[in-house]
Amino acid sequence: MASEQGTYYVPEQSKLPIFASLGLFLTVFGAANWMNGNETGPSIFFCGSLLFAFVLWTWFSTVISENMAGLNDAQVKRSYVWGMGWFIFSEVMFFAAFFGALYYIRAFSVPWLGGEGDRGSSNMLWGNFEAAWPLLTTPDMALNGEAALVKGAGQPMGWQGLPLYNTIILLTSSVTVHFAHDALKADKRKAFNYWLGASVLMGIVFLILQVEEYIHAYQELGLTLETGVYGTTFFMLTGFHGAHVTLGTFMLLVMWLRSVFKGHFKSDDHFGFEAASWYWHFVDVVWVGLFIFVYVLGS
Amino acid sequence: MAHGPAKGLTRWLYTTNHKDIGSMYLWFSFAMFLLGGVFALVIRAELFEPGLQIVEPEFFNQMTTMHGLVMVFGAVMPAFVGLANWMIPMMVGAPDMALPRMNNWSFWILPFAFSMLASTLFMEGGAPNFGWTFYAPLSTTYAPPSVTFFIFAVHIMGASSIMGSINIIATILNMRAPGMTLMKMPLFVWTWLITAYLLIAVMPVLAGVVTMMLMDIHFGTSFFDAAGGGDPVLFQHVFWFFGHPEVYIMILPAFGVVSQIIPTFARKPLFGYASMVYATSSIAFLSFIVWAHHMFTVGIPVAGELFFMYATMLIAVPTGVKVFNWVTTMFKGSMTFETPMLFSIAFVILFSIGGFSGLMLAIAPADFQYHDTYFVVAHFHYVLVPGAIFSIIAATYYWLPKWCGRMYNETMGKVHFWLAFIGLNITFFPMHFVGLAGMPRRIPDYNIQFADFNMIASVGAFLFGAAQILFLWNVIATIRSGKPATAEVWENPEGLEWTVDSPAPYHTFSVPPEVK
Amino acid sequence: MLKRAQRLFAWLLGPAVLMMSHQSLADEVEHWGVNMTQGVTQMSQEIYGLHMNIFWWCVGIGVVVFGIMFYTMIVHRKANGAKASNFHESTKLEIIWTVAPFLILIIMAVPATKTLVKIYDTSEADLDILITGYQWKWKYDYIAEDVAFFSSLSTPADQIYNRAPKGPNYLLEVDEPLVIPTKKKVRFLITANDVIHAWWVPDFAVKKDAIPGFVNESWTYVEEPGIYRGQCAELCGKDHGFMPIVVKAVPEAEYLEWISAKQADAVALKALTEKTFTFDELYTKGEEVYAKNCAACHMANGEGVPGVFPGLKGSAVALGPINTHNDVVVNGVPGTAMQAFGGQLSEVDVAAVVTYERNAWGNNMGDHVQPIDVLKLKQGK
Numbered sequence A: 001m002a003s004e005q006g007t008y009y010v011p012e013q014s015k016l017p018i019f020a021s022l023g024l025f026l027t028v029f030g031a032a033n034w035m036n037g038n039e040t041g042p043s044i045f046f047c048g049s050l051l052f053a054f055v056l057w058t059w060f061s062t063v064i065s066e067n068m069a070g071l072n073d074a075q076v077k078r079s080y081v082w083g084m085g086w087f088i089f090s091e092v093m094f095f096a097a098f099f100g101a102l103y104y105i106r107a108f109s110v111p112w113l114g115g116e117g118d119r120g121s122s123n124m125l126w127g128n129f130e131a132a133w134p135l136l137t138t139p140d141m142a143l144n145g146e147a148a149l150v151k152g153a154g155q156p157m158g159w160q161g162l163p164l165y166n167t168i169i170l171l172t173s174s175v176t177v178h179f180a181h182d183a184l185k186a187d188k189r190k191a192f193n194y195w196l197g198a199s200v201l202m203g204i205v206f207l208i209l210q211v212e213e214y215i216h217a218y219q220e221l222g223l224t225l226e227t228g229v230y231g232t233t234f235f236m237l238t239g240f241h242g243a244h245v246t247l248g249t250f251m252l253l254v255m256w257l258r259s260v261f262k263g264h265f266k267s268d269d270h271f272g273f274e275a276a277s278w279y280w281h282f283v284d285v286v287w288v289g290l291f292i293f294v295y296v297l298g299s
Numbered sequence B: 001m002a003h004g005p006a007k008g009l010t011r012w013l014y015t016t017n018h019k020d021i022g023s024m025y026l027w028f029s030f031a032m033f034l035l036g037g038v039f040a041l042v043i044r045a046e047l048f049e050p051g052l053q054i055v056e057p058e059f060f061n062q063m064t065t066m067h068g069l070v071m072v073f074g075a076v077m078p079a080f081v082g083l084a085n086w087m088i089p090m091m092v093g094a095p096d097m098a099l100p101r102m103n104n105w106s107f108w109i110l111p112f113a114f115s116m117l118a119s120t121l122f123m124e125g126g127a128p129n130f131g132w133t134f135y136a137p138l139s140t141t142y143a144p145p146s147v148t149f150f151i152f153a154v155h156i157m158g159a160s161s162i163m164g165s166i167n168i169i170a171t172i173l174n175m176r177a178p179g180m181t182l183m184k185m186p187l188f189v190w191t192w193l194i195t196a197y198l199l200i201a202v203m204p205v206l207a208g209v210v211t212m213m214l215m216d217i218h219f220g221t222s223f224f225d226a227a228g229g230g231d232p233v234l235f236q237h238v239f240w241f242f243g244h245p246e247v248y249i250m251i252l253p254a255f256g257v258v259s260q261i262i263p264t265f266a267r268k269p270l271f272g273y274a275s276m277v278y279a280t281s282s283i284a285f286l287s288f289i290v291w292a293h294h295m296f297t298v299g300i301p302v303a304g305e306l307f308f309m310y311a312t313m314l315i316a317v318p319t320g321v322k323v324f325n326w327v328t329t330m331f332k333g334s335m336t337f338e339t340p341m342l343f344s345i346a347f348v349i350l351f352s353i354g355g356f357s358g359l360m361l362a363i364a365p366a367d368f369q370y371h372d373t374y375f376v377v378a379h380f381h382y383v384l385v386p387g388a389i390f391s392i393i394a395a396t397y398y399w400l401p402k403w404c405g406r407m408y409n410e411t412m413g414k415v416h417f418w419l420a421f422i423g424l425n426i427t428f429f430p431m432h433f434v435g436l437a438g439m440p441r442r443i444p445d446y447n448i449q450f451a452d453f454n455m456i457a458s459v460g461a462f463l464f465g466a467a468q469i470l471f472l473w474n475v476i477a478t479i480r481s482g483k484p485a486t487a488e489v490w491e492n493p494e495g496l497e498w499t500v501d502s503p504a505p506y507h508t509f510s511v512p513p514e515v516k
Numbered sequence C: 001m002l003k004r005a006q007r008l009f010a011w012l013l014g015p016a017v018l019m020m021s022h023q024s025l026a027d028e029v030e031h032w033g034v035n036m037t038q039g040v041t042q043m044s045q046e047i048y049g050l051h052m053n054i055f056w057w058c059v060g061i062g063v064v065v066f067g068i069m070f071y072t073m074i075v076h077r078k079a080n081g082a083k084a085s086n087f088h089e090s091t092k093l094e095i096i097w098t099v100a101p102f103l104i105l106i107i108m109a110v111p112a113t114k115t116l117v118k119i120y121d122t123s124e125a126d127l128d129i130l131i132t133g134y135q136w137k138w139k140y141d142y143i144a145e146d147v148a149f150f151s152s153l154s155t156p157a158d159q160i161y162n163r164a165p166k167g168p169n170y171l172l173e174v175d176e177p178l179v180i181p182t183k184k185k186v187r188f189l190i191t192a193n194d195v196i197h198a199w200w201v202p203d204f205a206v207k208k209d210a211i212p213g214f215v216n217e218s219w220t221y222v223e224e225p226g227i228y229r230g231q232c233a234e235l236c237g238k239d240h241g242f243m244p245i246v247v248k249a250v251p252e253a254e255y256l257e258w259i260s261a262k263q264a265d266a267v268a269l270k271a272l273t274e275k276t277f278t279f280d281e282l283y284t285k286g287e288e289v290y291a292k293n294c295a296a297c298h299m300a301n302g303e304g305v306p307g308v309f310p311g312l313k314g315s316a317v318a319l320g321p322i323n324t325h326n327d328v329v330v331n332g333v334p335g336t337a338m339q340a341f342g343g344q345l346s347e348v349d350v351a352a353v354v355t356y357e358r359n360a361w362g363n364n365m366g367d368h369v370q371p372i373d374v375l376k377l378k379q380g381k
């Protein structure tokens, strides 16, 4: 496997990492100050994010031009492949934590509070709270009525309508990305651009619809981030997913721009695109999980 | 890439060289060890006698928390990553780590993360004071404002760990020299490969749980609030799903180090190489299904309690295999006792003692008496200090001549060992007794019945701390003026790293070595 | 201190001497408290048995493993001219030392499982007590008898700050212990009001976390009357080390007597609510109440802990409208460590402590509250 090793490209010294660290640090330092109500917070945060974004931009440009200069042999490329693969795995585990939390809440904590199961005596603390999912009447409401601090949602979010459309859109976009990939491998540049462009558009439509859905939730259903664990899990899971769709769409968009305006990618050398498409498939799979566990089984 | 290191500060700031990055990791981790050690000394000074004399309870809790956090995330983990950086490319015959720039990024995040964490000590309301396990709601609703900084520090150091382990996996799987099959890899490389998987699997979960905290604190969610249908115990499940594998992250590379050193000084190949690999994998697998043994008293249903008890006990089997293999490696060898060997032998014995107390803790009903007492503190210091820390020290003595081309002072090394060995046992052994007798952990003051052993422990802690100064001195003296070392350094050691000059050239294997 | 140092010295040199007589060894073990308590319940004794059982297994394994190690370290050293052999594999050995520990583990697991199942059986209790952990005290609620009270540390600050000699029960003494009848199965329903605490009495081998919003169950059956002490066993903030537990187990007759006395006390206290107090009465009483309930957070000098607990000296609330002040104390500030003291303190105590806070440390408001006003506030809610 390692026969090509002699040419492994070890980059020269680089300013990128230290500035990336600085940017990342300023971003989170600013965010923390901001959340703690410190006036300097937002400006530190925005400076940091700008720096960070700029460094990442440069970093990717560097990597791309190195590849185009022919510095990357097959082994180097394999390193990038491993890198992206395991990065996606780490993202999977991040979502796993939230899915796990949802599972625990539905299978254990809410029933216990409602008087079922091993810790059912907990119910004595919560008036006549009854376990139900979606949780619209919180334990706090069952105990304190109007005076409750944690109020439940007015209505749950159904899976028909927007969520269903979004599922269809996202699944379709996964297929179109795959077609784009096939087209690229067959060196059909035009078809590649069309398929990829269509995927990007679908990503954007998905996001618009999700915003629509959130507005609907906040304004009509009374379902907000603060409405007990139902609102909590709903918005945290769909929200993080939305953030990932945003990132994924952006990645695909960049790939599209690179292809359309710069003519990047070859039929046998296009890992940038491939990585973005993996990411997109990953985002898609997570959505299927969400659709089933948050929407269909959750309403 | 043909030339040597750049000059001046930028060599370190901009480097992409695994050796430079490895050195930075190691120095950083040693600095954190001293910082965490100073916090520990504050704890031990306050506990020297009953009564409150040096610090107030509020500050004591901050010391306990920061001590745990700094030692775990600042001292032990970066030290192992530093060793990985130095040794893995050399051991598998690679020119460098697979992703050299990202490697430097992983490192440079850490000083920022820990400056932010340490700066909380000076904030209004003080540093995090909720224990290194930061159980909600003490760490959410009832936390000082600095908790937000703590959360973000954890986020970025997690990102650093994830990138570091991605790099290690890519290096090991992709950069091996021709002929270096998986089952020919040195055990240190194996244990790190498995550790890296553990890291990638659990660091995101840690990120998830601190994110949930952040949302509960600032954005009104109710993950950990029963009023909204959540559960504080949910926090513990998610935390320990990370936390238990985390403790093996701190010990598996140590197993690797010891498995390199013992054969060298026993002059005999490692006994049971293949079973070592399988045992390590089994430990890693089991580590995902035992997390609730930290939560025996939270009121888990009895079936769950039993499951976690049995699964935890099972870990003794593969760990035992390792211990037996080490002992058998020594058996009928031709042993000498240089400093790295002394630390490794102490590792085997004292780690086993820590493992035995771990097994006692695993017995759920008995844990009702042990839990949250100094017996637990004794347990985990026995696996962490003579475990993780000793292995790091052993590795340093063992490979230092390779790193800097100079031999350390053996006498001083031995003195360091004996002081550390004695100091450590004086510090942590009595903790078993006070724990069994009923002294809870994380308290700044205690009943007089615990006074004598606490005094002994405090004395030991200062002795152990002082011994580390000797270590620092020895290392610096070696780098500056040690006697030149040969390429082999030891008598017939195994491994590619010994086939290159001492010090190892800046770029080790530009042309891959042939492995038979 | 000097004396302790001497003992310490003796201890370091002493083991050899000690070994000479078995009896004195046992005494010394007792004196130094080196082992788990056997406790006074069947469960605690079973657990002690389990503990010793595993302990001896570990010692045994340790002796064998370390024995071989030391043997080889002494015999197979290069300095003694040992030549290294070259064996490095033996499937037979590997199987033996995989299976043997496994069997040992099974031997350990069987009795552990039995004991655990017994501990989890909280059914058919004679008496239920609801235990609630607060920062930093315990509330005991005898649900059926309508008796409830708080139990907090009674060790004076002078002892803690080394200004007075420490008593034998230093940090393990409370103002009002939990009283339970002997020879009855008592079930504890354990919960918390703010953060997680854990209720632990080693002599009963009962340790259960008190989780806010949830109720955990545990039980005990005590044969022998006596006083049993324990501590909070989960980090719960600043004074985690200062929330002990004291349980007084008494024969049933005595227990019943105590309960009715408690009930009578409550009635008497109610009556006081109607009474009108003078400023000085309130202020003096308030100082006591403050020291006991509030000083833990707001500190005796009223200055609080900056950034964590606000100072009351010069605070906007203490110098503002008296009703707001009353309201904060009675209803607390939800979502913070400031508890609702309305349910914890009598009307008299609330009136007194509010009066005190408005006039102590230079907060010279000059006004005061009567218990009846506090009662109205509570009922108005």
Ligand code: HEA
Pocket (backbone or CB within 6 Å): B133, B247, B248, B250, B251, B293, B294, B312, B313, B315, B316, B317, B319, B320, B321, B323, B351, B352, B353, B354, B355, B356, B357, B358, B359, B361, B362, B363, B367, B370, B371, B372, B376, B379, B380, B383, B384, B387, B388, C058, C061, C065, C101, C102, C104, C105
């Ligand atoms: C390097 C870190 C490390 C390691 C390796 C271990 C190893 C083990 N730990 Fe430990 N543990 C910690 C770090 C570690 N632990 C920390 C930090 C905490 C506290 C966290 C906190 O609350 O702050 C903790 C707490 C902890 C608890 C919770 C206690 C409590 O809070 O109440 C438990 C309970 O089961 C436990 C069990 C074990 C077991 C069974 C092992 C096993 O892996 C040990 C296996 C080894 C052996 C058994 C010895 C060698 C084997 C033989 C010679 C074979 C034959 C032996 C037999 C058959 C007995 N540990």
Ligand code: HEA
Pocket (backbone or CB within 6 Å): B033, B034, B035, B036, B037, B038, B040, B041, B043, B044, B064, B065, B067, B068, B069, B071, B072, B075, B076, B130, B131, B132, B133, B377, B381, B384, B385, B388, B389, B427, B441, B442, B443, B461, B462, B463, B464, B465, B466, B468, B469
């Ligand atoms: C790898 C991890 C690690 C390491 C190495 C250590 C090392 C030490 N720990 Fe650590 N400890 C933890 C991990 C670790 N600990 C964790 C996770 C906790 C739980 C935290 C919690 O409850 O949340 C804990 C808790 C803990 C407690 C319990 C606190 C409490 O419950 O309130 C105590 C008490 O004695 C203690 C002591 C020590 C001591 C004396 C050392 C010594 O080994 C330290 C020695 C090092 C030095 C002393 C520094 C080096 C020397 C100098 C700086 C020079 C100056 C010194 C002199 C001149 C003497 N630790």
Ligand code: CUA
Pocket (backbone or CB within 6 Å): C133, C134, C136, C196, C197, C198, C232, C233, C234, C235, C236, C237, C239, C240, C241, C243
């Ligand atoms: Cu209450 Cu600790």
Ligand SMILES: [Cu+2]
Pocket (backbone or CB within 6 Å): B243, B244, B247, B290, B291, B293, B294
């Ligand atoms: Cu564990």
